[in-house]
Amino acid sequence: xxxxxxxGWMRHQRWFAGKGRPVDGLTxxxxxxxAPGLRHLIVSVHQAGTRDRYQILLGCCNDDMPDKLRxxxxxxxFYDAAHDADLTGTLLEAMAxxxxxxxxxxxxxxxxxxxxxxxxxxxxxEQSNTSLVYGDAYICKLFRRLIxxxxxxxxxxxxxxxxxxxxxxxPYGWIETDIDGEPTTLAMTQEFLSNSNxxxxxALASVRDLYACLDASASEAGGDFSAESFRLGTATAEVxxxxxxxxxxxxxxxxxITHLVEDQRRRLAHAVTEVPELGxxxxxxEEAYQRVCDVAHKVPVQRVHGDYHLGQVMRTPTDWxxxxxxxxxxxxxxxxRALASPLRDVAGMLRSFDYAARHLLADxxxxxxxxxxxxxxxxxxxxxxxxxxxxxxxxxxxxDAVLLRALELGKAVYEVVYxxxxxxxxxxxxLAAFGPGAAPVTL
Numbered sequence: 001x002x003x004x005x006x007x008g009w010m011r012h013q014r015w016f017a018g019k020g021r022p023v024d025g026l027t028x029x030x031x032x033x034x035a036p037g038l039r040h041l042i043v044s045v046h047q048a049g050t051r052d053r054y055q056i057l058l059g060c061c062n063d064d065m066p067d068k069l070r071x072x073x074x075x076x077x078f079y080d081a082a083h084d085a086d087l088t089g090t091l092l093e094a095m096a097x098x099x100x101x102x103x104x105x106x107x108x109x110x111x112x113x114x115x116x117x118x119x120x121x122x123x124x125x126e127q128s129n130t131s132l133v134y135g136d137a138y139i140c141k142l143f144r145r146l147i148x149x150x151x152x153x154x155x156x157x158x159x160x161x162x163x164x165x166x167x168x169x170x171p172y173g174w175i176e177t178d179i180d181g182e183p184t185t186l187a188m189t190q191e192f193l194s195n196s197n198x199x200x201x202x203a204l205a206s207v208r209d210l211y212a213c214l215d216a217s218a219s220e221a222g223g224d225f226s227a228e229s230f231r232l233g234t235a236t237a238e239v240x241x242x243x244x245x246x247x248x249x250x251x252x253x254x255x256x257i258t259h260l261v262e263d264q265r266r267r268l269a270h271a272v273t274e275v276p277e278l279g280x281x282x283x284x285x286e287e288a289y290q291r292v293c294d295v296a297h298k299v300p301v302q303r304v305h306g307d308y309h310l311g312q313v314m315r316t317p318t319d320w321x322x323x324x325x326x327x328x329x330x331x332x333x334x335x336x337r338a339l340a341s342p343l344r345d346v347a348g349m350l351r352s353f354d355y356a357a358r359h360l361l362a363d364x365x366x367x368x369x370x371x372x373x374x375x376x377x378x379x380x381x382x383x384x385x386x387x388x389x390x391x392x393x394x395x396x397x398x399x400d401a402v403l404l405r406a407l408e409l410g411k412a413v414y415e416v417v418y419x420x421x422x423x424x425x426x427x428x429x430x431l432a433a434f435g436p437g438a439a440p441v442t443l
Contacts, residue, residue: 003028005075006043010054015128015144017330021047029053030177032102034094037061038087040104042146042177053146053179055186057081057088082130082142085119091132091140092116095173095189104186108173109158114138114189128329133192138172140189149333150176151185156243156303156325165242167235167322169193169314195317199310202228203356203381210377211360211370218376225377226384228320229353232313233388235320236349240342241393244302250339252299261289264410271413275420275427278413281434285413288406295402300395301339308345309352343400346389347407351415351433353381358429409433 007026010016023045030042039058044051058074059081065073072083081087094106096114108114118135132140143151157171170191176183206225210218219226252260265286272279305312306327314321327336357378361367390396415430 002075002078003043005078006041006056007045009074009080010045013144015130016054017052017128017145018045018047023047030103032104034101034104035087035090038081038084038090040101042179054144055142055146057142059084059087082132083122085121088120088132088140089116091175091187092118092134092138092173092189095175103177105176106173107176109161109171112170112172114172135192136194137192138189139169139192140187142187143185146179146184146186147333148179148182148184150183151188152306152327152333152336153325154185154188155337156246157188157190159246160239160242163242163246165239165246167239167320169321169323193314193316193321196314196321199228199232199313199315199320200352200356202315203310203353204360207356207360207374207377210373214373218373218380226380228315229381229384230388230391232320232349233385233390233394234392235313235322235388236308236345236385237389237392237394239322240302240304240345243304243342247303248339249300249302252301252341254293254297257296257299258293261293261406264289264406264413267410268413271417275416277427277431278416278434281431284434285409288402288409291402292406295399299341299403301341303337304340304342305345305348306336306340308348310349310356311352341403341407342394343404344407346386346394347404347411349385350382350404350408351411351430353385354378354433355429357381358432359426362425362428 003026007023010026011019011023025046027044027046028041029044030040032040034040037060039060041056041058042053043056044053057080059069059072059079061069061077061079065079069079069083072080074080091106092114093116094101095108096116097106098108099106115137118137120132120134120140123131123133123139129144130142132142134140141153154171154174157168160168161171172189172191174188175186177186178184203225210216213220218224268278268282268285268289272282305322305325307324307329308322312322312324314323357374358371361370361374364370386396412430412433415433416427419427419430
Protein backbone atom coordinates (compact mmCIF):
# COMPACT_ATOMS: atom_id res chain seq x y z
CA UNK A 1 0.00 0.00 0.00
CA UNK A 2 2.74 2.49 0.95
CA UNK A 3 4.63 1.92 -2.29
CA UNK A 4 1.49 2.68 -4.29
CA UNK A 5 0.86 5.86 -2.31
CA UNK A 6 4.45 6.99 -2.79
CA UNK A 7 4.34 6.29 -6.53
CA GLY A 8 1.26 8.44 -7.02
CA TRP A 9 2.54 11.23 -4.80
CA MET A 10 6.07 11.45 -6.18
CA ARG A 11 4.87 11.99 -9.74
CA HIS A 12 3.57 15.41 -8.71
CA GLN A 13 6.62 16.62 -6.80
CA ARG A 14 8.79 19.32 -8.35
CA TRP A 15 11.94 17.41 -7.49
CA PHE A 16 10.86 14.19 -9.22
CA ALA A 17 13.06 13.75 -12.30
CA GLY A 18 10.92 11.14 -14.06
CA LYS A 19 7.93 13.28 -15.01
CA GLY A 20 6.24 12.31 -18.26
CA ARG A 21 7.41 8.69 -18.14
CA PRO A 22 5.47 5.73 -16.75
CA VAL A 23 6.69 4.30 -13.45
CA ASP A 24 7.28 0.55 -13.75
CA GLY A 25 7.78 0.04 -10.04
CA LEU A 26 8.89 1.51 -6.73
CA THR A 27 10.84 -0.32 -4.04
CA UNK A 28 11.81 0.79 -0.54
CA UNK A 29 15.56 0.25 -0.15
CA UNK A 30 15.91 1.68 3.36
CA UNK A 31 13.37 2.46 6.10
CA UNK A 32 14.80 3.97 9.30
CA UNK A 33 12.82 5.34 12.24
CA UNK A 34 14.39 8.65 13.26
CA ALA A 35 11.87 9.50 15.98
CA PRO A 36 8.32 8.48 16.91
CA GLY A 37 6.19 9.26 13.86
CA LEU A 38 9.21 10.06 11.64
CA ARG A 39 10.75 7.60 9.20
CA HIS A 40 13.55 8.15 6.70
CA LEU A 41 13.04 6.31 3.41
CA ILE A 42 15.32 5.71 0.46
CA VAL A 43 13.27 4.45 -2.46
CA SER A 44 14.16 3.28 -5.95
CA VAL A 45 11.93 4.31 -8.84
CA HIS A 46 12.14 2.09 -11.93
CA GLN A 47 11.30 3.61 -15.31
CA ALA A 48 12.03 2.08 -18.72
CA GLY A 49 15.05 0.16 -17.51
CA THR A 50 16.45 3.02 -15.42
CA ARG A 51 16.66 3.30 -11.64
CA ASP A 52 16.63 6.56 -9.70
CA ARG A 53 16.88 6.79 -5.93
CA TYR A 54 15.12 9.39 -3.81
CA GLN A 55 14.93 10.16 -0.12
CA ILE A 56 11.71 10.93 1.72
CA LEU A 57 11.04 12.09 5.26
CA LEU A 58 7.87 10.15 5.99
CA GLY A 59 5.51 11.38 8.66
CA CYS A 60 3.10 8.84 10.15
CA CYS A 61 -0.21 10.03 11.59
CA ASN A 62 -2.69 7.67 13.21
CA ASP A 63 -5.21 10.42 13.98
CA ASP A 64 -6.77 13.02 11.71
CA MET A 65 -4.20 15.00 9.73
CA PRO A 66 -3.68 18.49 11.22
CA ASP A 67 -4.88 21.24 8.92
CA LYS A 68 -1.39 22.75 8.71
CA LEU A 69 -0.08 19.49 7.17
CA ARG A 70 -2.91 18.61 4.77
CA UNK A 71 -0.99 20.11 1.83
CA UNK A 72 1.81 17.60 2.54
CA UNK A 73 -0.45 14.53 2.51
CA UNK A 74 0.94 11.46 0.74
CA UNK A 75 -2.00 9.20 1.51
CA UNK A 76 -4.06 7.99 4.41
CA UNK A 77 -1.89 8.11 7.52
CA PHE A 78 1.25 9.40 5.74
CA TYR A 79 2.63 12.82 4.84
CA ASP A 80 5.84 14.58 3.80
CA ALA A 81 7.45 15.26 7.17
CA ALA A 82 9.77 17.90 5.73
CA HIS A 83 6.81 20.22 6.38
CA ASP A 84 6.41 19.20 10.04
CA ALA A 85 8.46 21.47 12.29
CA ASP A 86 7.56 19.28 15.26
CA LEU A 87 9.64 16.48 13.71
CA THR A 88 12.41 18.10 11.65
CA GLY A 89 14.24 19.30 14.76
CA THR A 90 15.42 15.69 14.97
CA LEU A 91 17.77 16.36 12.04
CA LEU A 92 19.54 19.24 13.79
CA GLU A 93 19.72 17.37 17.08
CA ALA A 94 21.26 14.30 15.46
CA MET A 95 23.85 16.39 13.58
CA ALA A 96 24.74 18.30 16.74
CA UNK A 97 25.24 15.02 18.63
CA UNK A 98 27.03 13.20 15.78
CA UNK A 99 24.63 10.27 16.01
CA UNK A 100 24.45 7.12 13.94
CA UNK A 101 20.84 5.99 13.43
CA UNK A 102 20.81 2.68 11.63
CA UNK A 103 22.76 3.16 8.38
CA UNK A 104 22.43 6.96 8.58
CA UNK A 105 25.35 9.02 9.85
CA UNK A 106 24.72 12.52 11.22
CA UNK A 107 27.84 14.69 11.43
CA UNK A 108 28.87 18.26 12.23
CA UNK A 109 31.93 20.16 11.05
CA UNK A 110 34.72 20.10 13.60
CA UNK A 111 34.80 23.26 15.69
CA UNK A 112 31.18 24.26 15.03
CA UNK A 113 28.23 24.35 17.41
CA UNK A 114 24.66 23.72 16.24
CA UNK A 115 21.84 25.39 18.17
CA UNK A 116 18.96 22.88 18.12
CA UNK A 117 16.24 25.28 19.28
CA UNK A 118 15.10 26.93 15.99
CA UNK A 119 12.03 25.47 14.27
CA UNK A 120 12.03 24.78 10.54
CA UNK A 121 10.10 26.11 7.58
CA UNK A 122 10.26 24.72 4.04
CA UNK A 123 11.76 27.18 1.57
CA UNK A 124 9.36 27.42 -1.34
CA UNK A 125 11.77 28.27 -4.18
CA GLU A 126 13.53 24.91 -4.51
CA GLN A 127 13.12 22.72 -7.59
CA SER A 128 15.44 19.71 -7.46
CA ASN A 129 15.95 19.68 -3.68
CA THR A 130 14.05 20.62 -0.53
CA SER A 131 15.49 23.19 1.86
CA LEU A 132 14.50 23.62 5.49
CA VAL A 133 15.18 27.01 7.08
CA TYR A 134 15.67 26.87 10.85
CA GLY A 135 14.85 30.33 12.18
CA ASP A 136 17.44 32.86 11.03
CA ALA A 137 20.31 30.49 11.75
CA TYR A 138 20.52 27.53 9.36
CA ILE A 139 19.38 26.16 6.05
CA CYS A 140 19.37 22.38 5.62
CA LYS A 141 19.26 21.17 2.03
CA LEU A 142 17.77 17.70 1.51
CA PHE A 143 19.07 16.18 -1.71
CA ARG A 144 15.94 14.46 -2.98
CA ARG A 145 17.41 12.55 -5.93
CA LEU A 146 20.36 10.57 -4.65
CA ILE A 147 23.48 9.83 -6.65
CA UNK A 148 26.03 7.53 -4.99
CA UNK A 149 29.05 9.52 -3.84
CA UNK A 150 29.92 12.62 -1.85
CA UNK A 151 28.03 15.65 -3.12
CA UNK A 152 30.47 18.20 -4.61
CA UNK A 153 28.85 21.03 -2.67
CA UNK A 154 29.56 19.37 0.68
CA UNK A 155 33.09 18.52 -0.41
CA UNK A 156 33.88 22.04 -1.62
CA UNK A 157 32.21 24.07 1.11
CA UNK A 158 33.76 22.02 3.91
CA UNK A 159 37.22 22.33 2.33
CA UNK A 160 36.88 26.09 1.88
CA UNK A 161 35.53 26.53 5.41
CA UNK A 162 38.57 24.75 6.84
CA UNK A 163 40.67 27.32 4.97
CA UNK A 164 38.50 30.09 6.48
CA UNK A 165 37.72 31.26 2.96
CA UNK A 166 35.49 34.26 2.40
CA UNK A 167 32.43 34.34 0.13
CA UNK A 168 30.85 31.06 1.30
CA UNK A 169 28.02 30.28 3.70
CA UNK A 170 29.48 28.62 6.82
CA PRO A 171 28.78 24.85 6.81
CA TYR A 172 27.66 23.19 10.04
CA GLY A 173 26.71 19.59 9.41
CA TRP A 174 25.56 16.87 7.05
CA ILE A 175 23.82 13.52 6.81
CA GLU A 176 25.26 10.59 4.88
CA THR A 177 24.81 6.89 4.26
CA ASP A 178 26.35 4.24 2.02
CA ILE A 179 24.78 3.50 -1.36
CA ASP A 180 26.40 0.92 -3.63
CA GLY A 181 29.35 0.90 -1.24
CA GLU A 182 29.99 4.65 -1.55
CA PRO A 183 29.50 7.30 1.13
CA THR A 184 26.56 9.31 -0.20
CA THR A 185 25.43 12.77 0.91
CA LEU A 186 21.78 12.97 1.94
CA ALA A 187 21.66 16.51 3.33
CA MET A 188 23.86 19.41 4.41
CA THR A 189 23.31 22.32 6.78
CA GLN A 190 24.81 25.77 6.31
CA GLU A 191 24.48 29.28 7.65
CA PHE A 192 21.22 30.88 6.54
CA LEU A 193 21.92 34.25 4.94
CA SER A 194 19.12 36.37 6.37
CA ASN A 195 18.82 40.00 5.27
CA SER A 196 20.36 39.08 1.91
CA ASN A 197 19.23 39.23 -1.71
CA UNK A 198 20.11 36.96 -4.60
CA UNK A 199 22.03 38.45 -7.47
CA UNK A 200 19.32 37.74 -10.03
CA UNK A 201 16.72 39.79 -8.12
CA UNK A 202 19.14 42.68 -7.65
CA ALA A 203 20.13 42.66 -11.32
CA LEU A 204 16.50 42.68 -12.45
CA ALA A 205 15.76 45.62 -10.16
CA SER A 206 18.59 47.50 -11.86
CA VAL A 207 17.28 46.64 -15.33
CA ARG A 208 13.75 47.73 -14.44
CA ASP A 209 15.12 51.01 -13.14
CA LEU A 210 17.04 51.56 -16.35
CA TYR A 211 13.96 50.86 -18.48
CA ALA A 212 12.06 53.43 -16.43
CA CYS A 213 14.74 56.12 -16.99
CA LEU A 214 15.00 56.27 -20.74
CA ASP A 215 16.96 59.53 -20.66
CA ALA A 216 19.74 58.13 -18.47
CA SER A 217 22.59 55.84 -19.45
CA ALA A 218 23.12 52.48 -17.79
CA SER A 219 25.81 54.04 -15.59
CA GLU A 220 23.62 57.00 -14.60
CA ALA A 221 20.30 55.35 -13.78
CA GLY A 222 19.43 55.03 -10.09
CA GLY A 223 19.61 51.25 -10.26
CA ASP A 224 23.17 51.12 -11.61
CA PHE A 225 24.51 47.63 -10.90
CA SER A 226 28.01 47.93 -12.29
CA ALA A 227 29.70 48.55 -8.92
CA GLU A 228 28.13 45.35 -7.63
CA SER A 229 29.19 43.52 -10.78
CA PHE A 230 32.77 44.61 -10.13
CA ARG A 231 32.60 43.37 -6.53
CA LEU A 232 31.07 40.10 -7.72
CA GLY A 233 33.92 39.66 -10.20
CA THR A 234 36.45 40.18 -7.42
CA ALA A 235 34.65 37.70 -5.15
CA THR A 236 34.54 35.15 -7.97
CA ALA A 237 38.29 35.42 -8.54
CA GLU A 238 38.95 34.99 -4.82
CA VAL A 239 36.77 31.88 -4.67
CA UNK A 240 38.63 30.45 -7.67
CA UNK A 241 41.95 31.05 -5.92
CA UNK A 242 40.70 29.31 -2.78
CA UNK A 243 39.50 26.35 -4.85
CA UNK A 244 42.90 26.12 -6.54
CA UNK A 245 44.58 26.07 -3.12
CA UNK A 246 42.19 23.54 -1.58
CA UNK A 247 42.11 20.97 -4.39
CA UNK A 248 44.52 19.57 -7.01
CA UNK A 249 45.02 21.59 -10.18
CA UNK A 250 46.23 20.61 -13.62
CA UNK A 251 46.88 21.70 -17.18
CA UNK A 252 44.79 20.74 -20.19
CA UNK A 253 47.16 19.68 -22.96
CA UNK A 254 46.53 20.30 -26.69
CA UNK A 255 45.07 16.82 -27.26
CA UNK A 256 42.60 17.31 -24.40
CA ILE A 257 41.68 20.74 -25.75
CA THR A 258 40.96 19.14 -29.11
CA HIS A 259 38.71 16.55 -27.46
CA LEU A 260 36.86 19.31 -25.63
CA VAL A 261 36.30 21.22 -28.85
CA GLU A 262 35.11 18.08 -30.64
CA ASP A 263 32.58 17.49 -27.86
CA GLN A 264 31.31 21.05 -28.25
CA ARG A 265 30.98 20.53 -31.99
CA ARG A 266 28.87 17.42 -31.43
CA ARG A 267 26.61 19.35 -29.07
CA LEU A 268 26.30 22.12 -31.64
CA ALA A 269 25.30 19.65 -34.36
CA HIS A 270 22.66 18.12 -32.09
CA ALA A 271 21.34 21.57 -31.17
CA VAL A 272 21.02 22.58 -34.82
CA THR A 273 19.01 19.43 -35.48
CA GLU A 274 16.64 20.30 -32.64
CA VAL A 275 16.54 24.07 -33.26
CA PRO A 276 17.13 24.70 -37.00
CA GLU A 277 17.12 28.45 -36.40
CA LEU A 278 20.56 28.03 -34.86
CA GLY A 279 21.89 26.68 -38.14
CA UNK A 280 22.63 30.08 -39.66
CA UNK A 281 25.10 30.75 -36.83
CA UNK A 282 26.75 27.33 -36.86
CA UNK A 283 29.69 28.32 -39.08
CA UNK A 284 30.61 31.26 -36.84
CA UNK A 285 30.43 29.06 -33.74
CA GLU A 286 32.59 26.41 -35.44
CA GLU A 287 35.13 29.11 -36.25
CA ALA A 288 35.21 30.24 -32.60
CA TYR A 289 35.79 26.64 -31.51
CA GLN A 290 38.60 26.19 -34.04
CA ARG A 291 40.33 29.32 -32.77
CA VAL A 292 40.62 27.66 -29.37
CA CYS A 293 42.61 24.81 -30.94
CA ASP A 294 44.76 27.32 -32.81
CA VAL A 295 45.51 29.62 -29.86
CA ALA A 296 45.08 27.76 -26.56
CA HIS A 297 47.97 25.30 -26.31
CA LYS A 298 47.84 24.75 -22.53
CA VAL A 299 44.84 25.63 -20.36
CA PRO A 300 45.08 25.71 -16.53
CA VAL A 301 42.27 23.68 -14.94
CA GLN A 302 41.00 23.30 -11.38
CA ARG A 303 37.84 22.68 -9.36
CA VAL A 304 35.18 25.23 -10.30
CA HIS A 305 31.60 26.06 -9.38
CA GLY A 306 30.25 24.47 -12.54
CA ASP A 307 26.80 26.09 -12.71
CA TYR A 308 27.56 29.74 -12.09
CA HIS A 309 24.99 32.48 -12.63
CA LEU A 310 23.32 35.37 -10.82
CA GLY A 311 20.88 33.05 -9.08
CA GLN A 312 23.79 31.28 -7.35
CA VAL A 313 25.12 34.31 -5.50
CA MET A 314 23.75 36.29 -2.56
CA ARG A 315 24.51 39.89 -1.62
CA THR A 316 24.76 40.12 2.15
CA PRO A 317 24.97 43.49 3.92
CA THR A 318 28.76 43.26 3.66
CA ASP A 319 29.77 41.14 0.64
CA TRP A 320 28.90 38.62 -2.06
CA UNK A 321 28.51 34.96 -1.08
CA UNK A 322 28.61 32.06 -3.56
CA UNK A 323 26.12 29.20 -3.12
CA UNK A 324 25.26 25.83 -4.64
CA UNK A 325 28.60 24.26 -5.55
CA UNK A 326 26.80 21.10 -6.72
CA UNK A 327 27.77 21.58 -10.36
CA UNK A 328 25.45 21.27 -13.34
CA UNK A 329 22.23 19.48 -12.32
CA UNK A 330 21.68 16.08 -13.84
CA UNK A 331 25.32 15.46 -14.73
CA UNK A 332 27.15 12.42 -13.28
CA UNK A 333 29.23 13.14 -10.19
CA UNK A 334 32.59 12.50 -11.92
CA UNK A 335 31.76 15.21 -14.48
CA UNK A 336 30.61 17.63 -11.79
CA ARG A 337 33.85 17.00 -9.89
CA ALA A 338 36.13 17.17 -12.94
CA LEU A 339 38.76 19.89 -13.29
CA ALA A 340 37.88 22.68 -15.71
CA SER A 341 39.01 26.14 -16.69
CA PRO A 342 37.75 28.76 -14.22
CA LEU A 343 36.71 30.68 -17.32
CA ARG A 344 33.79 28.25 -17.50
CA ASP A 345 32.32 29.99 -14.45
CA VAL A 346 33.15 33.40 -15.89
CA ALA A 347 31.33 32.50 -19.11
CA GLY A 348 28.29 31.35 -17.14
CA MET A 349 28.08 34.67 -15.32
CA LEU A 350 28.47 36.64 -18.54
CA ARG A 351 25.54 34.73 -20.00
CA SER A 352 23.56 35.50 -16.85
CA PHE A 353 24.09 39.23 -17.34
CA ASP A 354 22.68 38.90 -20.86
CA TYR A 355 19.66 37.03 -19.50
CA ALA A 356 19.04 39.66 -16.83
CA ALA A 357 19.21 42.42 -19.43
CA ARG A 358 16.93 40.81 -21.99
CA HIS A 359 14.45 38.53 -20.26
CA LEU A 360 12.09 41.38 -19.29
CA LEU A 361 11.74 42.09 -23.01
CA ALA A 362 10.05 38.75 -23.70
CA ASP A 363 6.53 39.62 -24.88
CA UNK A 364 7.14 43.28 -23.94
CA UNK A 365 5.16 45.66 -26.21
CA UNK A 366 8.11 48.08 -26.37
CA UNK A 367 10.81 45.45 -26.73
CA UNK A 368 12.30 46.93 -29.90
CA UNK A 369 12.61 50.37 -28.32
CA UNK A 370 14.14 49.01 -25.12
CA UNK A 371 16.59 46.58 -26.74
CA UNK A 372 19.44 49.12 -27.03
CA UNK A 373 19.10 49.79 -23.29
CA UNK A 374 19.32 46.06 -22.62
CA UNK A 375 22.50 45.78 -24.69
CA UNK A 376 23.96 48.83 -22.93
CA UNK A 377 23.23 47.37 -19.48
CA UNK A 378 24.68 43.98 -20.40
CA UNK A 379 27.88 45.42 -21.86
CA UNK A 380 28.46 47.67 -18.84
CA UNK A 381 27.98 44.90 -16.29
CA UNK A 382 29.88 42.28 -18.25
CA UNK A 383 32.89 44.59 -18.51
CA UNK A 384 32.59 45.56 -14.82
CA UNK A 385 32.48 41.91 -13.78
CA UNK A 386 35.56 41.11 -15.88
CA UNK A 387 37.40 44.13 -14.47
CA UNK A 388 36.58 42.99 -10.94
CA UNK A 389 37.66 39.44 -11.74
CA UNK A 390 41.01 40.69 -12.98
CA UNK A 391 41.42 43.03 -9.99
CA UNK A 392 40.74 40.10 -7.67
CA UNK A 393 43.62 38.13 -9.15
CA UNK A 394 41.68 36.10 -11.72
CA UNK A 395 43.63 35.04 -14.79
CA UNK A 396 42.46 37.12 -17.75
CA UNK A 397 45.22 37.45 -20.32
CA UNK A 398 44.55 38.64 -23.85
CA UNK A 399 44.56 35.14 -25.34
CA ASP A 400 41.99 34.02 -22.77
CA ALA A 401 39.36 35.98 -24.70
CA VAL A 402 39.35 33.21 -27.34
CA LEU A 403 38.60 30.46 -24.84
CA LEU A 404 36.13 32.61 -22.93
CA ARG A 405 34.19 33.41 -26.10
CA ALA A 406 34.05 29.73 -27.07
CA LEU A 407 32.86 28.73 -23.60
CA GLU A 408 30.21 31.43 -23.68
CA LEU A 409 28.97 30.27 -27.08
CA GLY A 410 28.89 26.68 -25.85
CA LYS A 411 26.74 27.78 -22.92
CA ALA A 412 24.44 29.67 -25.29
CA VAL A 413 24.05 26.56 -27.46
CA TYR A 414 22.86 24.65 -24.41
CA GLU A 415 20.47 27.51 -23.55
CA VAL A 416 18.97 27.50 -27.04
CA VAL A 417 17.96 23.86 -26.69
CA TYR A 418 16.68 24.37 -23.16
CA UNK A 419 14.53 27.38 -24.05
CA UNK A 420 13.16 25.73 -27.18
CA UNK A 421 11.99 22.82 -25.03
CA UNK A 422 10.76 24.70 -21.98
CA UNK A 423 10.29 28.45 -22.58
CA UNK A 424 9.94 29.22 -26.29
CA UNK A 425 9.22 32.90 -25.62
CA UNK A 426 12.72 33.19 -24.11
CA UNK A 427 14.46 31.64 -27.14
CA UNK A 428 15.52 35.04 -28.56
CA UNK A 429 17.72 35.61 -25.49
CA UNK A 430 20.32 32.88 -26.18
CA LEU A 431 19.99 33.31 -29.94
CA ALA A 432 21.11 36.93 -29.51
CA ALA A 433 24.49 35.62 -28.29
CA PHE A 434 25.32 34.62 -31.88
CA GLY A 435 24.12 37.73 -33.70
CA PRO A 436 25.85 41.00 -34.59
CA GLY A 437 24.45 42.66 -31.45
CA ALA A 438 26.09 40.16 -29.12
CA ALA A 439 27.98 41.71 -26.23
CA PRO A 440 31.73 41.51 -26.93
CA VAL A 441 34.39 39.84 -24.81
CA THR A 442 37.12 42.41 -24.24
CA LEU A 443 39.98 41.66 -21.84
